[in-house]
Amino acid sequence: MPLFSTRLASSGRRAVGAVMLAGALAAPLALAAAAAESWLGLQVTYADRGYAFTPWPAIELRKVTIRTAQEINIGRAWVTPDWAEWLTSLRTNRIKVRTDEVTATPAALARLGTIDGKSSYKVSTLAFDRLKLRLGDGTLDLPAGEMDFAPDGTLAHVRIRMGDKLTFEAAPAGDKLNVLVQAGQLKWAGLPVFLFDSVAAQGVLDDQQLVLDRIGANGDGGAVSGRLRLTLTDRYVMDGELKLASLRARDFLSRTYPRTTVQGDLNALVKFAGAGTTFEELGASLTSSGTFVIKAGAIDRLGLLEGMRKASAGPAGGGLTRFETLEGGFSAPAGKPVSVSIRRMDAGAMHSSGAFVLTDDGQVRGNMSGTLRLPGGEVSTRGFSLTGKVDSPTLEVR
Known part of the structure; x- marks a missing residue:
């Protein structure tokens, strides 16, 4: 077959595929021709629109902006109808969205928890590959996760899993986000003496800082509680304090001094602070101080x-x-x-x-x-x- 015929056949297959894709989406998801619509009662604009398989048929939007007082920016978004609702009722205005990267302030995400007006579409879920939260003059980079929305289309919560043992959840609360961080076991190089089990930390995330004011954990046979504040200016700035109750002194100290000779029932108040342009620098810069009481112990x-x-x-x-x-x-x-x-x-x-x-x-x-x-x-x-x-x-x- 001549080369131009091969190209024509290939082009024809792509054209047929595009027509089939458009037909598959046309009934359940007839997006307006103009590059503007509304989700969650908020105006949504995009620079370009096309079709894609991801692997299911989807409409691909590029350079998407959700317009709150502080814009939410999305590089690329793939939109599909809520197929379950469509197949049962042959109509739906609910959509599922998958994105590459979402950039927003906490206040802008919290705004998704309210309805400003009539929506062209209600989002049921929004999955993202990356979430960049703008805090102060910096950015807190978070990995892949998803946003779930309530039946009325407002944001219910954001959920991110970091590795196998750490989860991050956030939910709208006025112009802030309530935050819950949970981990089965947690150890950070910045504070190597601490090894936490069953960590649960609650707090608030706003446009300037993350404050975890209710931290609870188990460790070394005792309990750990405290607070932590992370602020982003031109760098990460952290401060906080931890209270240790009835920890095994030998286990606790041996992570820094492996053959420690001290044993007993350890209670302490530890304050810490540090700053750095990366989390590694922040960990290396941490200073700590505090007081301690060891009961019923011994020094060999x-x-x-x-x-x-x-x-x-x-x-x-x-x-x-x-x-x-x-x-x-x-x-x-x-x-x-x-x-x-x-x-x-x-x-x-x-x-x-x-x-x-x-x-x-x-x-x-x-x-x-x-x-x-x-x-x-x-x-x-x-x-x-x-x-x-x-x-x-x-x-x-x-």
């Missing part, structure tokens, strides 16, 4: 009692130091050693305090002091230097 290889009994200067022996209560605070600037203060450690007749720093490789450097009340009523006081590593600390009587 720290011979405080032996040191208190020692009559002369020199290394104290090892052993297990049990205590009823250990109270203190810490500060962990990004990229710098952790500073720890022990305000009070009660171990029967012995009371101790001290301060030291911990480096990333587990080196310890600082000082301790203690008092021991003897059976006869006398009081013995000692000062110690603290060196070595976190898994094998060394006390020396000064």
Whole structure:
């Protein structure tokens, strides 16, 4: 067959396919010829329209704009009728939409939860490959998900699954979005000491920031609660606090210092803050500080009692130091050693305090002091230097 005949045949097949596609869609979805219509009571415009198989017949719209006070922009959208309704009643004004990328502010999405006027079509679902939320001067990039709409055509909620264990949901609330984040297990490199199980976080997303003010999780045999705020200016800015209740101290600390010698029932208040142009930079910049109380615990290889009994200067022996209560605070600037203060450690007749720093490789450097009340009523006081590593600390009587 001559080349021009082959091209003609191919062109003819495409033309026939286009005609069949147009015919399939014409009855259930007769979109207006003009590049404007209304969804959800809002004006919708687009630059161009064609036909496609995705794999079902669909009308393809390009450069779509949903006009709220703050526009919602869509690169490409593939529109199909609600086939279930069409096949049962032979008529429908409900449509399903799939898009490549949706760009919007939280307030614009929340506006989809209201009806401004009569709609040409009611959207039942809108699936997207990417969602870009404009917050302040920045953009929060989210992966694929979908929007479900109520029977009246208003937005019911947005649902995004991030991997196998994390889901993000949002629903209109005035000019904001109520947010729910859930995860089976969550660990973030920015706060490596935390390993959360069964996380649920609720909050609000507006055009400036995400605030999760009700965070609840399990971890290390105890409970974690707190709040988090993420603001976007020219970079990500985060701050928040977490309360730890009855966590196993050894499990919690071993994620930073694998051979920790501390055990007990840990309660703490941890505050953190950081900023970065990416989430990786944000994680690397996080600083944290807080207070802690460990109950009914022990420190292995720290011979405080032996040191208190020692009559002369020199290394104290090892052993297990049990205590009823250990109270203190810490500060962990990004990229710098952790500073720890022990305000009070009660171990029967012995009371101790001290301060030291911990480096990333587990080196310890600082000082301790203690008092021991003897059976006869006398009081013995000692000062110690603290060196070595976190898994094998060394006390020396000064």
